[in-house]
Amino acid sequence: xxxxxxxxxxxxxxxxxxxxxxxxxxxxxxxxxxxxxxxxxxxxxxxxxxxxxxxxxxxxxxxxxxxxxxxxxxxxxxxxxxxxxxxxxxxxxxxxxxxxxxxxxxxxxxxxxxxxxxxxxxxxxxxxxxxxxxxxxxxxxxxxxxxxxxxxxxxxxxxxxxxxxxxxxxxxxxxxxxxxxxxxxxxxxxxxxxxxxxxxxxxxxxxxxxxxxxxxxxxxxxxxxxxxxxxxxxxxxxxxxxxxxxxxxxxxxxxxxxxxxxxxxxxxxxxxxxxx
Amino acid sequence: xxxxxxxxxxxxxxxxxxxxxxxxxxxxxxxxxxxxxxxxxxxxxxxxxxxxxxxxxxxxxxxxxxxxxxxxxxxxxxxxxxxxxxxxxxxxxxxxxxxxxxxxxxxxxxxxxxxxxxxxxxxxxxxxxxxxxxxxxxxxxxxxxxxxxxxxxxxxxxxxxxxxxxxxxxxxxxxxxxxxxxxxxxxxxx
Numbered sequence: 001x002x003x004x005x006x007x008x009x010x011x012x013x014x015x016x017x018x019x020x021x022x023x024x025x026x027x028x029x030x031x032x033x034x035x036x037x038x039x040x041x042x043x044x045x046x047x048x049x050x051x052x053x054x055x056x057x058x059x060x061x062x063x064x065x066x067x068x069x070x071x072x073x074x075x076x077x078x079x080x081x082x083x084x085x086x087x088x089x090x091x092x093x094x095x096x097x098x099x100x101x102x103x104x105x106x107x108x109x110x111x112x113x114x115x116x117x118x119x120x121x122x123x124x125x126x127x128x129x130x131x132x133x134x135x136x137x138x139x140x141x142x143x144x145x146x147x148x149x150x151x152x153x154x155x156x157x158x159x160x161x162x163x164x165x166x167x168x169x170x171x172x173x174x175x176x177x178x179x180x181x182x183x184x185x186x187x188x189x190x191x192x193x194x195x196x197x198x199x200x201x202x203x204x205x206x207x208x209x210x211x212x213x214x215x216x217x218x219x220x221x222x223x224x225x226x227x228x229x230x231x232x233x234x235x236x237x238x239x240x241x242x243x244x245x246x247x248x249x250x251x252x253x254x255x256x257x258x259x260x261x262x263x264x265x266x267x268x269x270x271x272x273x274x275x276x
Numbered sequence: 277x278x279x280x281x282x283x284x285x286x287x288x289x290x291x292x293x294x295x296x297x298x299x300x301x302x303x304x305x306x307x308x309x310x311x312x313x314x315x316x317x318x319x320x321x322x323x324x325x326x327x328x329x330x331x332x333x334x335x336x337x338x339x340x341x342x343x344x345x346x347x348x349x350x351x352x353x354x355x356x357x358x359x360x361x362x363x364x365x366x367x368x369x370x371x372x373x374x375x376x377x378x379x380x381x382x383x384x385x386x387x388x389x390x391x392x393x394x395x396x397x398x399x400x401x402x403x404x405x406x407x408x409x410x411x412x413x414x415x416x417x418x419x420x421x422x423x424x425x426x427x428x429x430x431x432x433x434x435x436x437x438x439x440x441x442x443x444x445x446x447x448x449x450x451x452x453x454x455x456x457x458x459x460x461x462x463x464x465x466x
Contacts, residue, residue, distance in 0.1 A: 002419045003395055010392075032369040034361035034389040039373070075373040221342045221358075221370045228343075250342050250355055250370050 012052035013040060016059075023060060026070065026140070027203045030227025039073045046072070071143050075222065079157070080115045082217070083249050084167030086269040087123060091169050094244055094271065095127040098212055104133040107211045107238065109202060110219035111137040114148025114192075118177075119168070120215065121191040126171045130194070136209060137192075138200035145197045151187035155180050203227060207237040214239060218248035225255070232256045236274070245272040279421070281309050281463045282397040283346065283362065285390045287383030287413070289316040289405025291433025293325070296403060297332050298453040299460065300351065305334040308465040309399075310346040312362070312390070314354040314383045316407065325353045342370040354381035361389035377409035387413025396421030399463070401456060403427045405437030411444040418445050425459070428452040 013036065017028045028036065040052070049055050058065045081087050098104050111117045117137050124130040139145050153161075162174040178185040200208070202219070214235050220228050235245055236258045245253070245262065247270040253259045262272040286296055292315045300311070315325065329337040329351065337351045346352070346366045354360040359371040359381050369389075376382035383402070387410065390398045400417045402410045404427055418424045426442055429435035431452045441448060451459065 003421070006392060006395075006420070032361075032363060034363050034369050034392065035371050035373075037392060038361065038371070038385065038389070075371065077373050218372045221372070225343060248372075250340070250358060252341065255343070 030203055030224050031222055032224050035222055043072045071141055076112045076144050078112045078115045080119045080161040081164035081168045084164045087168035089266050089269045091123050099129055105211045106135045107214045108137045109216040111139050111148050113144050118151055118187050135195045137195050138198045140201045142199050149197050152184050155183050155185045158185055202231045207234050210240050211238055212240055213244045215246045220251050232258050239274045243274050279396050281399050282394045284309050284311045284399045285386055286313045286401045287410040288403035289407045291404030295453055299456050300333045302457055303335055308348045310348055311351045314381045314386045316379050340368050344368050359385040362393040364393045379409050383410035384413035388416050391417040391420045391422055398422035401425045402441050404432035404434050406434040407437055408440040411441040414441050415445045418447050424448045426450050
């Protein structure tokens with residue numbers, strides 16, 4: 001009985017994915033299904049919707065509701081200096097190479113609400129590179145881009161972020177980067193003065209510039225192998241020769257077709273360098 | 277429908293590492309069913325559970341890599357700070373979304389996705405722990421005809437987790453680690 005209901009649910013999700021693509025242009029067909037099912041069930045529960053049919057009605061009548069759905073269906077959970085050893089490696093091993101360029105371009109792909117972006121900006125600043133760096137911060141979701149631009153994060157997280165910041169080789173008082181107000185920490189706007197915020201869909205959009213470093217951490221885990229391959233192709237096109245690609249701690253280039261063009265310069269932190 | 281064990285999912289928290297070692301230690305290196313293990317630990321504890329297990333079990337112990345395919349003879353351990361999900365094509369997906377039951381990895385997430393992917397061919401075992409994580413997932417598996425086993429609360433180092441599961445899933449089988457091990461051996465395809 002349950003198994004039949006599950007099968008119907010899964011079919012309904014497939015139809016919904018096609019219809020969302022047709023109506024709103026967002027293509028979720030390459031998303032890993034187990035996670036999609038979980039996100040949708042969670043969304044149904046939070047919104048008190050009994051079925052996909054009910055969800056469908058709301059989605060196609062109300063574009064604001066769709067925006068909300070989009071934000072919930074794509075995972076936007078993130079933190080500052082997530083995996084401090086990664087940021088330490090970025091600081092110690094990648095920044096010195098980037099500093100040899102007169103002008104640095106970085107793509108933060110899937111920047112979500114901006115925690116990673118601000119972490120990156122802080123490291124660039126401490127390494128004296130922020131003023132000659134341009135960062136393109138992109139996400140599928142316009143709403144989170146707006147949040148990222150504001151750089152306001154819950155004050156309650158600052159203790160954990162401070163620890164992570166020092167583990168990432170932080171050089172000053174972490175609290176000097178933000179002012180606290182009513183339970184929020186607002187980060188210094190000058191950190192993102194050279195950042196371009198830009199909606200970009202990895203599933204459908206193309207390469208738009210050339211970069212010395214691309215960060216795309218914990219985004220590809222939500223995609224199936226086919227879509228991952230597309231995105232790797234996109235990154236390959238968008239990286240300069242000898243440019244760097246940084247993935248999440250559990251993501252790998254190993255199975256991809258572009259793997260031959262790269263060397264893994266830091267295995268545990270998943271930092272790759274283009275060799276061609 | 278005839279059941280054919282395709283995956284064994286194990287969840288545990290406080291006391292779960294010890295209990296799972298006891299259960300897995302007699303399984304042969306050629307054990308025919310892949311095993312996926314979700315054990316809570318400190319969020320930023322990066323120490324490798326793999327090493328903790330390697331010395332004590334004959335099976336290959338490895339941390340889950342995303343999109344990796346399930347293979348017999350392996351115990352897959354959930355990495356710290358990621359949820360682990362199973363797909364119908366027998367590969368893993370990882371997920372860094374919200375904590376569930378204050379945990380990431382959460383046992384409920386893996387159990388639920390295992391039932392979605394493998395239906396009644398899922399074997400789930402919930403061990404010792406000071407959390408309620410796992411109960412809902414166990415119920416979900418039981419409702420889809422899977423086999424659900426809870427460690428005997430009397431034996432468990434902390435009984436909160438087994439007791440929560442027994443309360444929520446009346447049809448679960450309660451076994452001590454010796455019986456769980458014998459049961460797992462009985463599934464092994466020689």
